Every structure is written in C-alpha cells, then in structure tokens.
Amino acid sequence: MLGQGIERTEVTPAEKRILAIVPAFNECGNIGRTVQEIRQTGLGVDILVIDDGSMDATAEEARQAGGMVISLPFNLGIGAAVQTGFQYAQKHQYEIAVQIDGDGQHDPAFLDKIVEPLRRGEADMVIASRFLAKTGGFQSSFSRRVGINFFVHLINVLTAVKINDPTSGYRAYNKRMIGLFAEYYPHDFPEPEAIVVAQQAGARIIEMPVAMRRREAGSSSIRYFKTLYYMVKVTLAICLHMIRQRRPKA
Amino acid sequence: MNIHVVALVVSVAIFLFVIDLVRRRRLTFKYAVGWLFVSGGAIFFAVFYRLLFACAALLGFELPSNFIFFTLFCVFVFLSLLLTVFLCQQNSRNDVMAQKIALLEFELNELKKKFK
Numbered sequence: 001m002l003g004q005g006i007e008r009t010e011v012t013p014a015e016k017r018i019l020a021i022v023p024a025f026n027e028c029g030n031i032g033r034t035v036q037e038i039r040q041t042g043l044g045v046d047i048l049v050i051d052d053g054s055m056d057a058t059a060e061e062a063r064q065a066g067g068m069v070i071s072l073p074f075n076l077g078i079g080a081a082v083q084t085g086f087q088y089a090q091k092h093q094y095e096i097a098v099q100i101d102g103d104g105q106h107d108p109a110f111l112d113k114i115v116e117p118l119r120r121g122e123a124d125m126v127i128a129s130r131f132l133a134k135t136g137g138f139q140s141s142f143s144r145r146v147g148i149n150f151f152v153h154l155i156n157v158l159t160a161v162k163i164n165d166p167t168s169g170y171r172a173y174n175k176r177m178i179g180l181f182a183e184y185y186p187h188d189f190p191e192p193e194a195i196v197v198a199q200q201a202g203a204r205i206i207e208m209p210v211a212m213r214r215r216e217a218g219s220s221s222i223r224y225f226k227t228l229y230y231m232v233k234v235t236l237a238i239c240l241h242m243i244r245q246r247r248p249k250a
Numbered sequence: 251m252n253i254h255v256v257a258l259v260v261s262v263a264i265f266l267f268v269i270d271l272v273r274r275r276r277l278t279f280k281y282a283v284g285w286l287f288v289s290g291g292a293i294f295f296a297v298f299y300r301l302l303f304a305c306a307a308l309l310g311f312e313l314p315s316n317f318i319f320f321t322l323f324c325v326f327v328f329l330s331l332l333l334t335v336f337l338c339q340q341n342s343r344n345d346v347m348a349q350k351i352a353l354l355e356f357e358l359n360e361l362k363k364k365f366k
Contacts, residue, residue: 068356069356071355072349084349
C-alpha cells in the first residue's frame with residue numbers, strides 16, 4: 001500500500017496499529033528530536049507529522065527523522081491540524097491514534113502507558129495528565145494552573161466528568177474516537193472542548209499520570225498575559241458547544 | 251432640489267448598480283438578493299414617502315428621519331450578520347479543502363515513490 005518510501009513496522013494481526021499524530025507549526029529544532037524519540041520507544045508506531053503551514057524547515061526535519069509528513073497549504077490552527085491526522089488514521093484504519101505535541105513538551109516514553117488502557121479496551125480516550133499524581137516534571141506556570149483549574153471545574157459542572165488536566169494535548173484515542181473526531185473536531189480551542197464533544201458522544205475518558213517537560217525551543221502559543229482572555233474564550237466556546245445541535249453519535 | 255428626488259435618485263442608482271454587478275458577473279444572485287430588496291424598499295418609500303411618515307408615526311417615532319436611521323441601522327446589522335454567516339461557511343469549507351488537499355498531496359507523493 002502507501003508509504004513504501006518510509007520505514008513502516010510490520011504489523012502482526014494481533015497487534016493494534018498505532019498512529020502518532022504530531023501537529024507542528026514552526027517547530028524546526030524540536031520536531032526531529034520528537035520524531036526520533038517516538039521511534040526509539042520501540043512500540044512500532046507510525047509517525048505522522050502534520051506540518052500546519054510552517055514557514056521553517058519543520059516538514060523537512062520531520063521527514064529526515066523518519067516521520068511521514070502531511071503539509072497543510074496554510075496555517076489552519078492546532079484543531080484542524082490534529083483533525084487531519086484523525087482523517088488519515090480513519091482512512092488507513094488505525095486502531096489507536098496518539099496525539100503528541102511536536103514541541104518536545106510531551107515525553108514519548110509515556111506513550112506505552114497511555115495506550116495501554118485502549119489496548120485492554122478499558123477506555124475510548126486517554127488523557128496524559130501532569131496533575132493526576134506527583135509525577136514531578138514541569139507543572140506549568142501559576143497563572144496557567146489557575147486557568148487549567150478553572151476548566152477542571154467548568155467541565156466537571158457541565159459534563160459531570162472530572163478531568164484533572166483538560167488542556168493537555170497528549171492524548172490517545174481508540175478507533176471509535178478516531179471516527180468521531182475525523183468527522184468533527186473543534187478548531188478553535190480543541191483540548192478542553194474535545195473532552196466535552198467526546199463525553200457527549202458517550203466516550204469513556206480516563207487519565208494517566210505523566211511528567212511533562214518544558215518546551216525546548218520557541219514559545220508557548222498561550223502566553224502568560226493571554227491566560228485570562230483564553231479562559232473567557234474557551235468558556236464561551238464550551239458553553240456555545242453545549243447548546244449546539246447534537247451530532248449523531250459515532 | 252427636493253430631498254425626495256435626491257432619495258429616489260440615490261436608491262435607484264444603488265438598485266441599478268446591484269443589477270449591473272450581477273450582469274457583469276461580479277455578484278451572484280444569492281448575494282444580490284438582499285441588496286435588491288433593500289434598495290427596492292428604499293425606492294418604494296422615496297416614492298410613497300407619505301406612507302413612510304405614517305409608518306414612523308404609527309411606530310411612535312417623533313421624526314420620520316429617526317425612523318429612517320433606525321430602519322437602516324437594523325437592515326445593516328442584519329446584512330452584516332448574514333455576511334458573517336457566509337464568511338464562516340467559506341472559512342470552514344476552506345479548512346476542509348485544505349485538509350483534503352494536504353491528504354491527497356501526501357498520498358500522491360507516496361504513490362510516486364512507489365512507482366519510481
């Protein structure tokens with residue numbers, strides 16, 4: 001089939017095929033290392049980097065590191081980039097998709113751990129959480145933690161689900177979720193809103209404790225002074241989502 | 251010149267301008283329709299301005315001009331909301347298209363590699 005030019009792992013029928021979706025926007029200097037680290041886990045995952053209209057050599061670096069690269073013609077934002085990954089995963093019938101940031105914040109060493117509940121069929125969606133247990137690692141700045149805590153309660157009130165790290169973009173999904181999100185994935189503030197979307201579709205969402213790292217190069221897209229504005233916008237987006245017409249269940 | 255004549259001339263000009271835009275294929279009927287209704291209404295009231303005064307009095311406006319400004323304001327708010335809806339629709343279609351193009355481009359490259 002496709003992908004002859006790229007090293008692919010031989011898949012035994014009993015093994016669930018895993019796709020690592022790595023959204024990246026101007027992540028030159030980080031992306032190569034992230035791809036290599038995912039390969040070094042030895043889990044035999046296929047790595048798909050979604051180059052979200054980067055102006056630097058992100059795509060080239062990812063390709064050289066051994067990842068498959070889909071380049072969006074212009075910057076669509078994190079939500080649409082990740083959704084492109086889901087669409088690919090759905091088309092190529094992957095059993096599991098893992099979303100992992102290209103900025104080096106997410107440690108691929110935990111990949112096996114967050115995929116495990118999906119392999120055992122215990123969950124539909126697994127969120128890697130940096131607050132679930134004292135795992136050490138980077139815990140985010142104070143202002144962002146206040147914001148994150150706010151979303152924990154907002155999502156809890158709206159959906160009766162307690163997610164400790166709702167803004168974590170390190171997640172794993174089973175085939176059912178891949179289908180759901182290939183069809184519809186929030187574009188503007190995907191992380192907290194996707195939890196609400198999944199919950200409304202009746203997904204079993206669990207969290208696994210992981211340690212996260214500081215970003216290695218570049219700067220976080222949510223800057224310190226923007227936290228409050230981000231909180232207001234995401235709250236609005238989530239509330240508007242709640243009153244939106246329901247989509248058919250996946 | 252009489253103010254009614256000025257109003258009539260301006261509304262007829264807008265009406266004809268919209269029709270000309272459609273004729274020159276700069277505007278499709280779908281988007282021209284709103285403007286045609288607005289300028290058509292303006293022509294109507296420029297001719298039958300007594301009706302406009304009666305409407306204003308009926309709705310409790312002290313001055314007919316206030317009624318005109320209020321109506322225009324409402325029409326423009328509605329039109330811009332409508333345009334935002336179109337914009338939004340175009341935006342999502344654009345995103346879907348970009349995603350599809352990217353996926354197809356990737357698969358095309360993979361196929362090329364395979365048959366090299």
